Amino acid sequence: MMLAQRKLGATQRVGGRVSAAPIVSRVSRRSLRCEARKVALLGAAGGIGQPLALLLKMNKFATELALYDIANVVGVAADLSHCNTPVEVTAYTGPEELGACLKGADLVVIPAGVPRKPGMTRDDLFNTNAGIVQALIQAVGKHCPQAVIEIITNPVNSTVPIAAETLKSMGVYDPKKLIGVTSLDIVRANTFVSKEKGLDMKDTDVPVIGGHAGATILPLLSQTTPPTSFTDAEKKAMTEKIQNAGTVVVEAKAGKGSATLSMAYAAARMAESTLLGLNGEPNIYECAFVQSDVVAEVPFFASKVLLGPHGVAKVMGLGELDAFEQAALASMLPQLKAEIQKGLDFVKNPPPKPSA
Numbered sequence: 206m207m208l209a210q211r212k213l214g215a216t217q218r219v220g221g222r223v224s225a226a227p228i229v230s231r232v233s234r235r236s237l238r239c240e241a242r243k244v245a246l247l248g249a250a251g252g253i254g255q256p257l258a259l260l261l262k263m264n265k266f267a268t269e270l271a272l273y274d275i276a277n278v279v280g281v282a283a284d285l286s287h288c289n290t291p292v293e294v295t296a297y298t299g300p301e302e303l304g305a306c307l308k309g310a311d312l313v314v315i316p317a318g319v320p321r322k323p324g325m326t327r328d329d330l331f332n333t334n335a336g337i338v339q340a341l342i343q344a345v346g347k348h349c350p351q352a353v354i355e356i357i358t359n360p361v362n363s364t365v366p367i368a369a370e371t372l373k374s375m376g377v378y379d380p381k382k383l384i385g386v387t388s389l390d391i392v393r394a395n396t397f398v399s400k401e402k403g404l405d406m407k408d409t410d411v412p413v414i415g416g417h418a419g420a421t422i423l424p425l426l427s428q429t430t431p432p433t434s435f436t437d438a439e440k441k442a443m444t445e446k447i448q449n450a451g452t453v454v455v456e457a458k459a460g461k462g463s464a465t466l467s468m469a470y471a472a473a474r475m476a477e478s479t480l481l482g483l484n485g486e487p488n489i490y491e492c493a494f495v496q497s498d499v500v501a502e503v504p505f506f507a508s509k510v511l512l513g514p515h516g517v518a519k520v521m522g523l524g525e526l527d528a529f530e531q532a533a534l535a536s537m538l539p540q541l542k543a544e545i546q547k548g549l550d551f552v553k554n555p556p557p558k559p560s561a
């Protein structure tokens with residue numbers, strides 16, 4: 206479904222709030238530059254896809270929103286297109302329409318794939334989601350290799366390496382443009398810490414590093430803004446609460462999926478920051494899982510990154526870790542390393558296909 210197209214002029218500026226969506230943004234309320242920006246959302250009819258599509262329709266820095274899924278996306282786009290915001294919505298169904306969805310995209314956001322059920326780890330999703338991500342990334346590499354790619358699909362610790370290897374095999378890998386979305390961990394950390402410590406939620410910032418599964422999720426509570434102190438017991442309890450938050454939602458949903466609304470909120474924040482960076486807005490930082498050399502043992506790692514006109518402009522260092530965080534980092538590295546390697550091997554050394 207192609208709806209009428211209208212793009213903002215290349216230098217049109219918008220003032221006031223950064224986004225109509227209630228997204229915490231770290232930029233001031235002065236006028237911001239707005240370019241024509243196409244965002245493609247793959248897996249748009251799903252639990253994350255639908256609310257994320259709504260938030261992207263409300264985003265002041267997107268001009269076109271191309272929704273893709275293997276089913277049920279035409280209705281989502283028809284529904285969304287009635288919202289009176291200027292973002293033009295289009296819908297694409299099935300692999301034969303994927304190329305048209307991706308053509309000209311500046312940002313591709315991928316929540317396509319299956320979610321956890323109670324009792325599963327994120328790694329249990331690997332067998333289903335690895336192939337889905339690989340196929341979608343092959344299409345991205347073919348149709349919009351210049352786009353920034355944001356992968357939500359779990360297990361993120363493995364799907365991002367799969368994407369990197371897939372793009373490398375096509376000769377179009379740019380590490381600045383491949384991002385694993387871990388912003389939900391930061392959103393959760395900010396919420397939980399501000400509530401426990403009585404801080405203003407909008408000013409609270411807790412960096413979360415490592416990866417996006419179990420112990421690889423490491424909040425740096427010692428670097429909380431505004432500065433806050435934790436007893437050893439509080440630090441341990443808060444770290445575990447942030448690490449287990451996804452599982453808490455999976456269990457509460459009791460077989461009906463995992464976090465969708467909070468994930469959509471967190472991904473919309475990440476997308477907004479990415480678009481601001483692409484538009485040349487300075488000082489846009491987010492935590493994200495990217496190719497990184499900040500920790501020698503692993504080729505991908507989540508930390509603060511500076512977003513710029515070409516995606517990730519700079520991977521920031523970790524700052525000073527306290528003794529608890531240093532020990533937690535050392536003990537999670539074997540898991541993170543193995544999950545990254547599993548993703549790399551899926552593309553580099555695929556298991557032989559069973560003969561027919």
Ligand SMILES: NC(=O)C1=CN([C@@H]2O[C@H](COP(=O)(O)OP(=O)(O)OC[C@H]3O[C@@H](n4cnc5c(N)ncnc54)[C@H](O)[C@@H]3O)[C@@H](O)[C@H]2O)C=CC1
Nearest residue numbers: 248250251252253275316317318319320357358359389468
């Ligand atoms: N990075 C993170 O922090 C988080 C990641 N997730 C992950 O996001 C993924 C999606 O979760 P939900 O939206 O809740 O699942 P869902 O099952 O509600 O939606 C997934 C959508 O993907 C579509 N899909 C399946 N195969 C596809 C393909 N080959 N091409 C395009 N679309 C395809 C489905 O049709 C469906 O509409 C899961 O892997 C989940 O674990 C979920 C929460 C947080």
Ligand SMILES: O=C([O-])CC(=O)C(=O)O
Nearest residue numbers: 321359389451452463464
């Ligand atoms: O827990 C899950 O399976 C979904 C997820 O990644 C999260 O909520 O952090």
